Amino acid sequence: MSNPWRGEVELDINGEARVMRLTLGALAELEAQLGETTIVDLVARFETGKTSAQDVMALIVAGLRGGGWNVTAEDLVSAEIAGGITGAAKAAAKLLARAFVVPGAAA
Template structure:
């Protein structure tokens, strides 16, 4: 089970439930991989709905690495994700939110996460 207090998000990939988490190392790698000037820039892209499929894949792959799963963005791009592209985008937005906001604060924010989807 995913623990929101630890920043974890659960997502079903290829029929298997996996727990994702953005660790500091995963975030640093993600920043470099996506070419974001800062994590704030990445958060702003999700808040405004201006994120790309590459952003979603990068976030989920970083979360998988942080959660101890060996799956890169290329493998994830070929995988069956529960909820399809919309489910993947929502999980990525939730993962990013949980990395920086306490669960009780996120309760209100989660209702708005991915509204631009």
């Protein structure tokens, strides 16, 4: 079960609930993978609405790694994610929001 106070989001992968969390290390890894130089640039990339499937995958992988699962994008290529691309994108968006907003606070 995920804890929103810790910035966690749950995602069902292959029928198993996995916890995602954007730790500082996970964010640094994500910045490097996506070629962004600041956290502000990273967040802006996702807020523009021009996010690619690779961006969503990178965010999910970073979140899963931050949540304690040592996974790569290659491990998830054939994985069944609940809700498909829409479910993955929603979970990724929620993950990014929870990394920077305290639950219950106005965004």
